[in-house]
Amino acid sequence: LGPTQDDVTALACSKASGSGLDMNIQALASMKSYFKKRGFALTKDNEKQAQLPAASHMIVNHNGTAPGFYMKINKCMFFFMPGVPSEMKLMFEREIKQILTNEYKLNDDILIERLTVFGLAESRVGSLLEGFETKFPRMRLGFRADFPVIEVKIILLDSDKDNQNAKFDMTKAKQWAVSQLENKVVSTQGLSIAQEIGHLLTKEKKTLAVAESCTGGLISNMVTDVAGSSDYFLFSGITYSNDAKMNILNVQQETIIEYGAVHEQTALEMAQGARLKGNADYAISTTGIAGPGGGTREKPVGMVCIGLSGPSISMARTYRFSFGDRLRNKKIFAMMALELLRRHLVSTAETS
Structure with a gap:
């Protein structure tokens, strides 16, 4: 559902049900309230979204402009929602789930x-x-x-x-x-790996810093997506260039010359530098080749070196993945770095 002319959902539904389109007063009021809160004027194009089939019932959109609606045609119930995931999901959770439960006496005891x-x-x-x-x-x-x-x-x-x-x-x-x-x-609780790491760091009263090259800030984004991450996340450095690795993280110039940017020694020095820079208990780092170009026989696309530095650990590991897609490589590089940290935190907690 949306304000543009190519959205003919409500019109098609009105024809299928044999009822006309009407300006739904409740839907219009809901839209006016949404726009007023945000300091915008309600345009004629947006008013179009309040024109709903006469036989339908409006569904409140708590997170956007387009009202949803539902109606019964013969024995079938139809629900129409905006396609924006955040709007659609909230509309389902707050409104539609209860409508379905009431209509079909669904068993929610699962x-x-x-x-x-x-x-x-x-x-x-x-x-x-x-x-x-x-x-x-x-x-x-x-x-x-x-x-x-x-x-x-x-x-x-x-x-x-x-x-x-x-x-x-x-x-x-x-x-x-x-x-x-x-x-x-x-x-085992259905949490994301970043949430799980957040719990482990909080429980042990430890802090984290991150140095990223090939992942371009993706690890830091995942970590800070967790509410309360400011309690343990101290520093993030996106050191994409060799100069940044040397100037910000104190990676040795000799390391870059001898081994190159993508190497375990470079990843290790990045993690150690991030830990020192952020004054954190732990630090992880990534340097690799996300692709689709830039790979060599010795260092192919999908190769990543991950560093981990902490109170009782200083290590780096190399992983090779076969995904040709740049975004997939970045995602799995980031996940692997977090998983390396998670496993260490779990083993440390078990032995303490």
């Missing part, structure tokens, strides 16, 4: 647990969890891929969410699933 998996393809995750529904017949699995992460949903149907037996069964199922997934579960 217990769901989520696992966040990194380092396995979706097909491999499915294969490793084969036999789950035989072992746990009251449950089923759901999968969602958001490269490079797989979310596994464990769903227990027809059970009181607060029932202790149901919770016990879910715990057993979750433990079994984690044991099958080859140590690739980064969160």
Whole structure:
């Protein structure tokens, strides 16, 4: 749904239902209120969005201008929402879910647990969890891929969410699933890896700095997407050029000359420099070749060197990925750096 002339959704729906288009007073008032709060004038083009099928019911848009609407045609209910994800998702959660629950008396008594998996393809995750529904017949699995992460949903149907037996069964199922997934579960609470790291750093009262080259700030963005990250995130340096690596992070000129920008020694010195610059407990760094060009036989596209510096660790690792896509490479480089840190934090917490 939107204000432009190519959006004929409401018109098509009015014709399909045999009802005309009317200016919906509630929708118009909602739009006027939205524009007034933001200091904009409501134009005629935008008023078009308040013209809804006469037989429809308006749905409030809490996060944008285009009102949604729903109606029944014969025995089928139709829902129309704006395509902007933030608007659509909020509209569904706040309005449509309740309408559906009331209309169809949906069972909302479902217990769901989520696992966040990194380092396995979706097909491999499915294969490793084969036999789950035989072992746990009251449950089923759901999968969602958001490269490079797989979310596994464990769903227990027809059970009181607060029932202790149901919770016990879910715990057993979750433990079994984690044991099958080859140590690739980064969160047993369905959290992102950045959220998980935030919890670990907060628990241990530790801080973090980041030095990025090939990831261009993506790690820092992921870390600061987590509310409360200011408690532990101290410094970010996007040192793309060799000069920046040397001048800001104190990477030795001899290191760049002898090894080049993409090398474990360079990554290590970047992490050490970021830790010192930010006065942080831990620092991670990335330097690599995201592509699609710039690779060589010795240093191909998809190669990344990741450094990690902390109170009891100073190391760098090289990884090679086969993705030809630049954005995918950047995403997996960033995730791998965070995963290297997460694993160290977990091992440190287990031994302390």
